[in-house]
Amino acid sequence: MRISVVVGVCVFLCILKSCVSEFPRFEHRSTKEDGSLSFLVVGDWGRKGQFNQSRVADQMGRVGSELDIDFVISTGDNFYDEGLTGVNDTAFEESFTRVYTHPSLQKQWYTVLGNHDYMGDAGAQLSDVLAKKDKRWFCRRSFVLATAKGLVEFFFVDTTPFVDKYFTDPGDHTFDWTQVLPRKQYLSNVLHDLEMGLKKSRATWKIVVGHHAIQSAGYHGVTQELVDQILPILEANNVDMYVNGHDHCLQHIMSSKNKMPFLTSGGGSKAWKGSTKQWDPTEMKLYYDGQGFVSFEITHSNAKFVYYDVDGKVLHEWTLSKDSDSKKKL
Ligand SMILES: *[C@@H]1O[C@H](CO)[C@@H](O)[C@H](O)[C@H]1NC(C)=O
Numbered sequence: 001m002r003i004s005v006v007v008g009v010c011v012f013l014c015i016l017k018s019c020v021s022e023f024p025r026f027e028h029r030s031t032k033e034d035g036s037l038s039f040l041v042v043g044d045w046g047r048k049g050q051f052n053q054s055r056v057a058d059q060m061g062r063v064g065s066e067l068d069i070d071f072v073i074s075t076g077d078n079f080y081d082e083g084l085t086g087v088n089d090t091a092f093e094e095s096f097t098r099v100y101t102h103p104s105l106q107k108q109w110y111t112v113l114g115n116h117d118y119m120g121d122a123g124a125q126l127s128d129v130l131a132k133k134d135k136r137w138f139c140r141r142s143f144v145l146a147t148a149k150g151l152v153e154f155f156f157v158d159t160t161p162f163v164d165k166y167f168t169d170p171g172d173h174t175f176d177w178t179q180v181l182p183r184k185q186y187l188s189n190v191l192h193d194l195e196m197g198l199k200k201s202r203a204t205w206k207i208v209v210g211h212h213a214i215q216s217a218g219y220h221g222v223t224q225e226l227v228d229q230i231l232p233i234l235e236a237n238n239v240d241m242y243v244n245g246h247d248h249c250l251q252h253i254m255s256s257k258n259k260m261p262f263l264t265s266g267g268g269s270k271a272w273k274g275s276t277k278q279w280d281p282t283e284m285k286l287y288y289d290g291q292g293f294v295s296f297e298i299t300h301s302n303a304k305f306v307y308y309d310v311d312g313k314v315l316h317e318w319t320l321s322k323d324s325d326s327k328k329k330l
């Protein structure tokens with residue numbers, strides 16, 4: 001009798017939790033008077049300035065200043081090769097604080113974890129200690145970031161735990177799965193919270209950010225687990241774009257089937273020259289196998305994104321419009 005009451009209460013609490021659970025939600029108040037938002041996206045970067053990380057950082061600084069950016073987004077793999085060893089790992093300063101020194105980059109950095117971050121102490125990157133060392137740092141597993149006046153809601157998704165091979169065939173790597181296990185429950189919560197959050201969202205633009213690609217012609221390519229589990233939720237909820245890193249290149253895929261742009265910004269440092277898979281050329285708007293980053297300028301009517309190489313040269317740009325279908329500008 002006692003046991004059944006306890007079990008009953010537990011089941012009730014579980015149901016309650018799954019009904020109300022949501023990604024933690026944060027707000028970023030845009031400082032621009034016209035209500036527009038601009039930001040940069042970089043991924044796969046932390047190599048103590050090497051492999052042109054510093055050169056990309058300089059160009060981010062220049063573009064960031066021209067666009068008067070509100071913040072920076074990191075698509076993960078923040079610290080190579082194996083994340084941080086702990087909160088006192090000096091790689092944090094060597095790969096972040098002392099690399100992104102331009103005044104325009106002294107803004108909040110909203111970051112997710114990549115698979116390499118999980119190879120170290122993943123919890124260290126999520127801890128307040130780092131945010132105290134450098135107040136720009138903001139890292140969570142999955143979260144919602146809402147900007148002022150309902151302009152954009154970003155859904156940051158922790159994609160690494162979705163990838164089967166990290167569990168079944170980790171090779172020489174060890175992953176810090178603290179707080180991710182039991183995995184099935186963790187993933188089902190992420191999917192549930194993402195779906196609920198997107199359904200509830202009234203923002204003009206809904207942008208989903210994760211480390212792993214859904215669509216990619218890069219070395220790693222398509223992440224089938226995300227195609228199977230996350231893509232249907234994005235399609236059902238009119239997500240405007242999916243932005244990722246993981247493949248060390250810059251990409252813009254305009255999928256004819258999914259009617260959604262897939263953007264890869266994984267060129268923060270070491271790039272993988274010459275590594276491209278076959279892709280339908282009508283969908284592939286940009287594939288660039290060098291270093292670089294992407295800028296965004298968003299208003300209630302338009303979302304413009306621009307790709308830059310290691311020298312800050314514009315490689316490609318595109319504008320999505322809310323009044324008509326997307327239109328190409330360059
Ligand atoms: C850095 O960028 C320059 C200019 O594009 C390029 O020639 C060089 O190979 C890059 N270095 C590395 C390590 O990728």
Ligand SMILES: *[C@@H]1O[C@H](CO)[C@@H](O)[C@H](O)[C@H]1NC(C)=O
Binds near residue numbers: 086087088
């Ligand atoms: C990090 O360094 C601080 C200051 O030296 C120390 O108090 C703290 O215990 C260290 N933390 C870890 C996890 O080593």
